[in-house]
Amino acid sequence: MRSFLRGLLAAVAMVLPAAAAAQGAGGAKQAAHGKTEVTWWGHAAFLIRTPGGTVLAVDPWLSNPKSPDKELAGKLDKVDWILVTHGHFDHVGDAVAIARKTGAKLISSFDLGKALVAEGFPKEQAGFDSQGNVGGEIQAGDATVFIVPAVHSSDVAGDAGARPGGTPVGFVIRIAGGPTLYHTGDTDVFGDMRLIPERYGAVDLMLACIGGHFTMDPKGAALAAGYVQAKAVVPMHYGTFAVLPGTPKELEAALKGRSRVVNLEPGKPATF
Numbered sequence: 001m002r003s004f005l006r007g008l009l010a011a012v013a014m015v016l017p018a019a020a021a022a023q024g025a026g027g028a029k030q031a032a033h034g035k036t037e038v039t040w041w042g043h044a045a046f047l048i049r050t051p052g053g054t055v056l057a058v059d060p061w062l063s064n065p066k067s068p069d070k071e072l073a074g075k076l077d078k079v080d081w082i083l084v085t086h087g088h089f090d091h092v093g094d095a096v097a098i099a100r101k102t103g104a105k106l107i108s109s110f111d112l113g114k115a116l117v118a119e120g121f122p123k124e125q126a127g128f129d130s131q132g133n134v135g136g137e138i139q140a141g142d143a144t145v146f147i148v149p150a151v152h153s154s155d156v157a158g159d160a161g162a163r164p165g166g167t168p169v170g171f172v173i174r175i176a177g178g179p180t181l182y183h184t185g186d187t188d189v190f191g192d193m194r195l196i197p198e199r200y201g202a203v204d205l206m207l208a209c210i211g212g213h214f215t216m217d218p219k220g221a222a223l224a225a226g227y228v229q230a231k232a233v234v235p236m237h238y239g240t241f242a243v244l245p246g247t248p249k250e251l252e253a254a255l256k257g258r259s260r261v262v263n264l265e266p267g268k269p270a271t272f
């Protein structure tokens with residue numbers, strides 16, 4: 001846990017002004033006292049550290065255009081689990097490099113796991129214990145990860161051409177002594193999102209794509225937040241490219257106060 005924090009803080013200090021580094025240190029201090037630390041690195045990439053010290057990397061394209069540290073993947077000392085929602089490059093991202101460096105296990109659909117192993121993900125870190133499919137539940141330290149549907153596509157474009165990446169998914173992440181998060185993956189809003197709070201309990205923090213074009217837009221995301229009864233929404237998957245025009249402001253307007261919008265700045269940890 002400490003080495004991860006050191007790496008994270010060093011990375012933050014390198015690229016952000018002193019004020020940002022100080023905020024990171026404050027976040028780390030709180031996390032040590034039972035808080036969950038969530039850092040958005042731009043696009044759909046998140047690093048999550050649980051109160052028990054488990055580190056999850058979700059859709060870890062840490063070198064995306066909005067990331068303040070394009071070299072972060074090579075600096076991470078501790079990642080326990082890598083969660084990948086589907087096979088597109090902007091979600092697989094630096095998963096293989098992180099896995100090789102940290103020994104982290106892959107949580108994904110079984111089909112995507114097969115495709116990523118073919119693309120160089122260490123096979124022994126993508127076994128039956130961490131691979132699943134929609135409806136499945138994976139224990140990841142003090143976090144329980146539920147694999148839930150998403151409406152999208154999932155080819156893996158590798159060196160040898162496109163490989164089928166199975167069905168795209170989202171993740172509900174229930175953290176012991178902490179919040180329940182819902183990372184939507186790439187998806188449009190769909191009616192069965194209503195089942196998520198019924199099946200997995202209240203969603204404290206919804207990490208929701210809002211860019212439009214390839215996924216739901218802010219209006220769709222606001223509808224989705226209502227379906228899952230999200231207490232708070234972190235907008236993501238917007239602004240990385242010109243074709244992802246949705247904005248947090250539009251999300252806020254569409255939500256009309258029904259859920260709180262939490263705007264995270266890439267690279268700055270927030271605690272929940």
Ligand SMILES: [Zn+2]
Pocket residue numbers: 044088090091186214237
């Ligand atoms: Zn995407």
